[in-house]
Amino acid sequence: MDLTQFKALSFDCYGTLIDWESGLAAVLSPWARSEGLSLTDEELLLAYSTHEAEVEASAPFRLYPEVLAEAFRRTGAALGRSVSSEWASRLGASVPDWPAFPDSADALARLASRYQLIILSNVHRAGFAGSNLRLRGDFAAIITAEDVGAYKPAPAHFRALDAKLEELGVERSGLLHVAQSLFHDHVPARREGLPSVWINRRRDKPGWGATPQPSGEVGYSLEFGSMGEFADAVV
Incomplete structure (x- = not known):
């Protein structure tokens, strides 16, 4: 890719x-x-x-x-x-x-030099605002569960994302989805026909942790162990 x-x-x-x-x-x-x-x-x-x-x-x-x-x-x-x-x-x-991963803020800053960045999250607006004090992200759009009245892996986030891409002047083919959760993100990304990158934060741990085991067809194009690794591959 x-x-x-x-x-x-x-x-x-x-x-x-x-x-x-x-x-x-x-x-x-x-x-x-x-x-x-x-x-x-x-x-x-x-x-x-x-x-x-x-x-x-x-x-x-x-x-x-x-x-x-x-x-x-x-x-x-x-x-x-x-x-x-x-x-x-x-x-x-x-x-x-909740703490940010140590590499997140730096990786986002580096990626922002090349891409428009969008948040697609299962939290509420105030919760993400608190988290972004740690991330210091420059996001072109923020879409939360509070905004769409639903939680991933349901499709509402992705319908809102389609509308936001049109507002931003970005073709759908120009979007790459980046996420850790196979259940919440990579199953629906495959369903929606979106290419995706798996940030496998649990690479060195057994099991699924706090995330349910994926219940649908999983698809992703690339895998990295951290946001830092992903940013290194791009910038």
């Missing part, structure tokens, strides 16, 4: 640019200890993984903090423990505290 042929990059944010698993574990782990559960961060993320996607699919108009809180409550129930309102709210409010 000639990466220089593209005019714009659309990014998933959480898992790709922001370390959402560390952000989740920073709340799930102390809760588990308070409940006497001897579970590793990986075990907690695995326990959590399907519940968030289920809430997003069943209640697509809920804001992301509400999704996080409800997914936490369901995770607790599955582990035989209750999750108090205080703990649920703590996870729901935690998005702006």
